[in-house]
Amino acid sequence: MVLSVAESAFIYDSLVASHPIRPDSREPTQYRPLKANCGFLPNSNGSSRIYNADGTECISSVKAKVIRSSEISDLINVEINIFGEKDNTTLCQHLTTLIKESLIDSFDFSVLKLTDKYYFQLYIDISILYLPEDFRYSSYTLYSILSLISMGVYIALKSAKLPLLISDKEDFEVEEEPTFSDDWEVSAFLIPRNSERSFQPALIFIVGLTGNTVIIDPSLEEEQVLEHGICVTWSNSRITAPVQSLSLSTANNKGLKPQMIMKAMDLVKNVACEVSDALNLIAQQDVNEFDTIF
Amino acid sequence: MPIISITTPFLKQDDLQTGESNDESMLDNVIDDVLEKSERKFIGIDDRSIVTPGELITEDATWMRGHGTYYLDECTYSSVAGMISKVNKLLSVVPFKGRYRPETGDHIVGRIIGISNKRWKVELGAEHAGVLMLGAVNLPGGVLRRKSDSDELQMRSILKEGDLLNCEVQSTFSDGSASLHTRSLKYGKLRNGMFVKVSASLIVRTKNHMHDMPGGVSVILGVNGYCWIFKTKSKVEAAGNSNNAGKAESELKAASKGYSIGMGSVSITRLEEESSWEIYSDKNDNISGSIKETISRYRSCMVALNYCEIAIDVKRLVKAYEISLGLGDVNNLVSEDAKRSIGEDLINSEKMRG
Numbered sequence: 130m131v132l133s134v135a136e137s138a139f140i141y142d143s144l145v146a147s148h149p150i151r152p153d154s155r156e157p158t159q160y161r162p163l164k165a166n167c168g169f170l171p172n173s174n175g176s177s178r179i180y181n182a183d184g185t186e187c188i189s190s191v192k193a194k195v196i197r198s199s200e201i202s203d204l205i206n207v208e209i210n211i212f213g214e215k216d217n218t219t220l221c222q223h224l225t226t227l228i229k230e231s232l233i234d235s236f237d238f239s240v241l242k243l244t245d246k247y248y249f250q251l252y253i254d255i256s257i258l259y260l261p262e263d264f265r266y267s268s269y270t271l272y273s274i275l276s277l278i279s280m281g282v283y284i285a286l287k288s289a290k291l292p293l294l295i296s297d298k299e300d301f302e303v304e305e306e307p308t309f310s311d312d313w314e315v316s317a318f319l320i321p322r323n324s325e326r327s328f329q330p331a332l333i334f335i336v337g338l339t340g341n342t343v344i345i346d347p348s349l350e351e352e353q354v355l356e357h358g359i360c361v362t363w364s365n366s367r368i369t370a371p372v373q374s375l376s377l378s379t380a381n382n383k384g385l386k387p388q389m390i391m392k393a394m395d396l397v398k399n400v401a402c403e404v405s406d407a408l409n410l411i412a413q414q415d416v417n418e419f420d421t422i423f
Numbered sequence: 424m425p426i427i428s429i430t431t432p433f434l435k436q437d438d439l440q441t442g443e444s445n446d447e448s449m450l451d452n453v454i455d456d457v458l459e460k461s462e463r464k465f466i467g468i469d470d471r472s473i474v475t476p477g478e479l480i481t482e483d484a485t486w487m488r489g490h491g492t493y494y495l496d497e498c499t500y501s502s503v504a505g506m507i508s509k510v511n512k513l514l515s516v517v518p519f520k521g522r523y524r525p526e527t528g529d530h531i532v533g534r535i536i537g538i539s540n541k542r543w544k545v546e547l548g549a550e551h552a553g554v555l556m557l558g559a560v561n562l563p564g565g566v567l568r569r570k571s572d573s574d575e576l577q578m579r580s581i582l583k584e585g586d587l588l589n590c591e592v593q594s595t596f597s598d599g600s601a602s603l604h605t606r607s608l609k610y611g612k613l614r615n616g617m618f619v620k621v622s623a624s625l626i627v628r629t630k631n632h633m634h635d636m637p638g639g640v641s642v643i644l645g646v647n648g649y650c651w652i653f654k655t656k657s658k659v660e661a662a663g664n665s666n667n668a669g670k671a672e673s674e675l676k677a678a679s680k681g682y683s684i685g686m687g688s689v690s691i692t693r694l695e696e697e698s699s700w701e702i703y704s705d706k707n708d709n710i711s712g713s714i715k716e717t718i719s720r721y722r723s724c725m726v727a728l729n730y731c732e733i734a735i736d737v738k739r740l741v742k743a744y745e746i747s748l749g750l751g752d753v754n755n756l757v758s759e760d761a762k763r764s765i766g767e768d769l770i771n772s773e774k775m776r777g
Contacts, residue, residue: 131534131584131585132585132618133534133585133586133587133612133613134585134586134705135586135587135612135613135614135615135705135707136585136587136613136616136617136618138705138706138707139615139616139617139707139710139715140617142707142710143715143719146712146715148712150712150715150716150719150753151719152617152719153719153722153723153726153757154716154719154720154722154753154754154756154757155754155757156754158426159426159427159754159757160426160427160428162428162430162757162758162759163427163428163429163430164429164430164431164432165429165430165431166431166432179429400426400427403425403426403427404426407428407429408429410429411429411431414431
């Protein structure tokens with residue numbers, strides 16, 4: 130979608146005004162309505178599906194495997210598949226690294242430790258099933274789906290369950306492979322639910338910048354007039370790496386003022402708690418229904 | 424104002440149980456019955472007026488098969504969900520939903536997607552892009568003459584890729600594509616506003632598609648579902664631009680007496696004064712924040728009507744706008760609940776009026 134000059138000028142002027150008006154009449158801190166559910170893939174430990182009104186849909190699955198290595202970088206594997214994009218494009222690889230690195234930084238690896246020798250290895254597969262027509266053949270760079278992907282991964286991880294170990298935990302001396310209980314009723318959540326041991330996997334927020342205005346979750350029209358985009362990562366109640374500049378579309382890019390980065394981080398600080406609470410609610414709500422759906 | 428709303432797409436288990444299960448199964452039965460052809464007559468739907476994809480329409484091979492049908496072994500089947508229409512021996516199915524199908528005389532909004540030999544290609548949301556010939560636009564300055572080679576070279580200075588314009592379908596071709604024209608001052612390039620796309624089936628063809636709304640805002644409801652919401656052109660400005668206020672006034676006087684031929688349209692002589700380069704300008708006028716907010720509110724109303732699948736006309740849009748004012752700040756209209764409540768209130772108020 131290419132906007133006409135008059136149209137983009139109208140949207141730009143509305144955004145940079147002292148009281149910004151967004152084209153879809155949201156507040157600068159407001160998200161578009163999302164729909165999500167989880168725990169619907171019977172073959173994976175945790176799964177989630179999240180989509181928004183324009184049809185962008187993201188399915189994520191978390192699978193666990195038992196391995197002997199304890200190399201931290203081996204324990205989390207991420208793969209992203211985007212509808213209409215080859216796996217080896219810069220976009221896919223960049224998104225994969227961003228998600229993987231942010232998860233590694235925020236993960237509490239003690240939950241993956243199974244016994245003295247064995248670890249759980251996580252495979253996180255993400256598939257973007259549909260993108261609106263407007264995304265293709267246009268100036269958009271698709272980086273804005275990063276926010277949806279990271280929410281999907283968050284729900285999938287939060288709802289993931291691991292089977293209960295019934296063999297001995299201390300197996301340094303014994304030559305024994307870990308065995309698990311067959312009963313899924315006694316399985317435990319990958320990320321413990323009690324507040325002391327629980328942690329938050331990284332959430333990545335996409336913030337758009339124009340003039341002195343910062344907006345969260347920019348829509349397609351807004352991306353055309355935005356001067357800059359930033360991704361800000363949030364985990365365990367604070368802002369973490371990566372905070373990175375992204376060009377959301379190639380239409381109207383300009384330089385970036387340093388104080389705008391601070392403004393973007395403040396915006397994320399304001400919304401992050403509410404977003405993660407909403408996601409937690411989804412992750413907790415549906416896991417109970419796991420048995421009834423299948 | 425919640426920052427984010429995430430909901431589950433499924434019905435919750437409790438909802439299913441608390442809802443009266445008898446009613447629901449009865450509703451299911453009714454739907455099943457409607458799908459059973461034998462039952463259709465019984466509940467008042469004409470036996471064969473509504474068809475679903477793949478449904479047998481007729482075994483009679485004498486019918487000519489039109490749009491929305493296919494045939495196998497001398498039988499005609501429907502390929503879309505819609506109403507059967509029969510014209511003499513031509514049998515076709517008019518789909519309930521689908522892409523816009525241009526018809527001569529439609530007032531539509533389109534976006535330029537390309538320029539080629541003496542023509543612009545215009546995206547209309549139809550199966551094919553429309554064609555706007557260089558000869559079918561007003562030249563800046565209103566000169567009436569044959570278009571020359573130099574005009575052809577300057578086509579981008581008139582309309583370029585991405586530009587929105589409102590226009591009329593001049594004729595349609597056999598493949599369903601349309602030829603457009605903007606040979607009237609009410610057509611042309613669009614400025615001072617915002618674009619919104621709704622489902623084409625929701626906009627009904629009427630005499631007039633450009634309306635002034637309360638709040639200093641006008642809308643163009645394109646028949647193809649592309650709509651444009653913009654700041655109403657102020658009367659003073661229009662008169663100032665035309666330098667021909669005297670004529671406009673005399674026309675206004677005439678209006679109070681009754682209709683006269685040619686009234687409301689622009690005479691050839693005024694065409695020259697009204698259509699300067701300004702009609703192809705890219706610059707917006709000064710638009711105040713409150714007007715922008717009203718535009719954005721109208722846009723949310725249209726999105727809400729589209730969401731509830733309610734046909735959009737000017738009366739309903741005004742009503743929806745009034746309802747939305749009762750819901751408070753514009754930001755509140757983003758949520759699905761707000762959209763649904765606008766739709767429900769609108770339907771209720773129409774029921775009350777009868």
